[in-house]
Amino acid sequence: MKILCLSGSLRANSSTQIVLNQITSTTLDDIEFVVYDNLGKLPHFNDSQEVPEAVANFRKALTDSDGVLIVTPEYAFGVPGTLKNALDWVVSSGELVNKPTAVIVASTGGENAMHALLLTLRAISANISEKSTLLVSFIRSKISKTEVTDGDLKLSLQRTVNDLIGNIRTVQP
Numbered sequence: 001m002k003i004l005c006l007s008g009s010l011r012a013n014s015s016t017q018i019v020l021n022q023i024t025s026t027t028l029d030d031i032e033f034v035v036y037d038n039l040g041k042l043p044h045f046n047d048s049q050e051v052p053e054a055v056a057n058f059r060k061a062l063t064d065s066d067g068v069l070i071v072t073p074e075y076a077f078g079v080p081g082t083l084k085n086a087l088d089w090v091v092s093s094g095e096l097v098n099k100p101t102a103v104i105v106a107s108t109g110g111e112n113a114m115h116a117l118l119l120t121l122r123a124i125s126a127n128i129s130e131k132s133t134l135l136v137s138f139i140r141s142k143i144s145k146t147e148v149t150d151g152d153l154k155l156s157l158q159r160t161v162n163d164l165i166g167n168i169r170t171v172q173p
């Protein structure tokens with residue numbers, strides 16, 4: 001089972017990356033985490049008939065995955081532009097339609113990004129179960145420079161990923 005992981009942050013020393021590392025360093029039977037780290041290479045969305053290579057690669061990575069895990073901060077009360085741009089590229093092509101998807105917003109607050117991201121994902125018919133969303137506020141107090149230090153957060157991350165895996169198994173019995 002392949003889970004494609006998308007990060008909403010391109011920053012060096014990203015807290016999102018630390019959260020993602022915590023998840024992907026966990027060994028789970030039959031689960032392969034693939035971190036897609038080319039979101040920053042996608043051109044700004046346009047609807048020309050010619051599909052840029054970076055966009056084709058992104059769409060294929062989504063198609064080849066059994067589920068998608070999005071981990072993102074909130075920037076300026078919204079979804080980071082890089083992530084929103086990537087989602088705009090699959091509105092009409094449909095790679096996220098019915099795709100089991102989990103959303104983790106890890107930020108100082110994060111409520112606005114969570115709300116906006118769920119609106120977007122529902123608009124493109126991603127399959128998001130109730131427990132596959134996790135809002136982590138005050139993220140900086142729950143990590144060190146290199147790892148997640150908060151025990152409750154570690155458990156919540158595990159639960160969210162387990163729910164995503166359960167959702168994938170439901171659609172692919």
Ligand SMILES: Cc1cc2nc3c(=O)[nH]c(=O)nc-3n(C[C@H](O)[C@H](O)[C@H](O)COP(=O)(O)O)c2cc1C
Pocket residue numbers: 009010011013014015016017073074075076077078106107108109110111139140
């Ligand atoms: C440009 C910028 C804007 C931010 N705006 C918000 C915001 O509106 N709401 C919020 O909860 N946190 C905001 N933050 C704080 C980030 O959520 C926090 O620093 C987080 O750890 C950043 O994640 P990253 O290190 O993975 O990029 C902002 C941070 C940056 C750099």
